Amino acid sequence: MAKHAFAVYGLKVAPRMHPENKVDVANIDGNGLSVAHLARGFLASIRDSPFTDDRYQQYFSVNDISPAGQQVRFTAGYGGYGQEGEMINVKNHETTHKFARDESATVLSRNMLVVPDKGDTALYFAERYGGRGSASFFLRQMKAAFRRRMLNEQLILHHESLIDHQAWSEYLQRAKLTGVQVVRYGISSDIAEGVSADVVGRLRYEVKPRRGAAGLGQRLKDLLLSKEVKAQQILGLSAELEKDETRLDLDDGNQQRQLIIGREEPPALAYLIPYKGDGRPTDDVVFGAMERVVPVLMQQLGMEISSNWNKGAWSADQLNVRMGAVRGD
Structure with missing residues (x-):
């Protein structure tokens, strides 16, 4: 299994009961509200108060949220909890740490969400380290938050795996x-x-x-x-x-x-991050690898994106968009 890689997902918005009627993800409400703005609001709510899912015993935290241009980057921590045990050094077989039921061994991952100039698909890039990442948890919780936030508009957020067909x-x-x-x-x-x-x-x-x-x-x-x-x-x-x-x-x-065999879409294919050093690649290496795929997938999906899509400060109104996580209340 690739140690350093990322997967890509397409995010679409459509009216409830009419998934075929896609909405422009860069202008959901006709007033410039973007999926990226809502995602940043959702991430901010998790940054301020990390998410614990007692039903599935999962923990999710967010830090380093960096919006710019038509994208938002963030680092997420994800892991399970609810069991007691010990961390063992497999070289010398010594116990290095004992963990309790309320402790979580989290894995940090770099992530990026990009919207086109105009189109029906936003791209979500999720790093996978040693086969692990937080994409499934992030997508599930963001879709729940989006559904509640856009309840009056009756809009639903959908996702699908995306790949470069040539790479597949x-x-x-x-x-x-x-x-x-x-x-x-x-x-x-x-x-x-x-x-x-x-x-x-x-x-x-x-x-x-x-x-x-x-x-x-x-x-x-x-x-x-x-x-x-x-x-x-x-x-x-x-x-x-x-x-x-x-x-x-x-x-x-x-x-x-x-x-x-017979399934219309192929399975998700991880994009390898070119890296031969010790430890994990830096943020620049990870996000650089993701950025290189953006124009390829935008073209594949028939959408356009400006050359400076990852540059430009957000306005105060954009930074003030809120979308709180659904915490079972």
């Missing part, structure tokens, strides 16, 4: 096929009568490389991707059922992804 194509070419699965949610008609699909539940059939092999082979991967061969044939299943789900496990040495 290149990943498919170099990745090894490390597993083939068929997940079956029904049962074949040749199973004995009296056995209910509800009783059987979900059946999983799987094939993995033999011990010592790096993968299942390029030829098999190509045949499955082109649908010239069905996974059911590989697994010795007599037929393909309507609700069967075929999953391909892929690994290029940096990141592992699972592709579900």
Whole structure:
């Protein structure tokens, strides 16, 4: 798994019950209110009072909020809590710290949200360090805050994973096929009568490389991707059922992804941050890597963004936009 990387998500706004009617994310209310302004207000509420989710035992904090131009950057801390234990040094096997149920081992991540000059998609960049980040928690809580903030306007915030399609194509070419699965949610008609699909539940059939092999082979991967061969044939299943789900496990040495055949969108693909030093890359390195992808994705989405999109101080009105976190009250 890539140690230094980031994922990208698209944020869209649409009226409740009409997700197809997208709203300009740079001008939600017709008076210049941007998703970035609301995001900064939401982040400020977390900075002032870190979020604890007792239901899922998760902790989320924010600092270093930096709005400029059409973007806002921030650093977030995320971790779980609710268990007691010890931190062990795996080199000398000594206990370095004991933690209680109300302590959280957080991981800090750098994040950036960018809006276009005009368009229906804002970009949210989320750093992942060693496979961990705060994107899921941030998106879930911001969507809840947005829904309450825009209740009278009946607007909803949606999100989706975004990737550079060329990067995805290149990943498919170099990745090894490390597993083939068929997940079956029904049962074949040749199973004995009296056995209910509800009783059987979900059946999983799987094939993995033999011990010592790096993968299942390029030829098999190509045949499955082109649908010239069905996974059911590989697994010795007599037929393909309507609700069967075929999953391909892929690994290029940096990141592992699972592709579900037939799904319109590919899985989220992490962008690697070029860094060979010790420790973690600086803010300049992380945000610089994110910035280089902005124009690529804006063009891919058919939107425009000015060349100085990351420059310019915000006005007092923009900095005063509020959107508080929903804390179960």
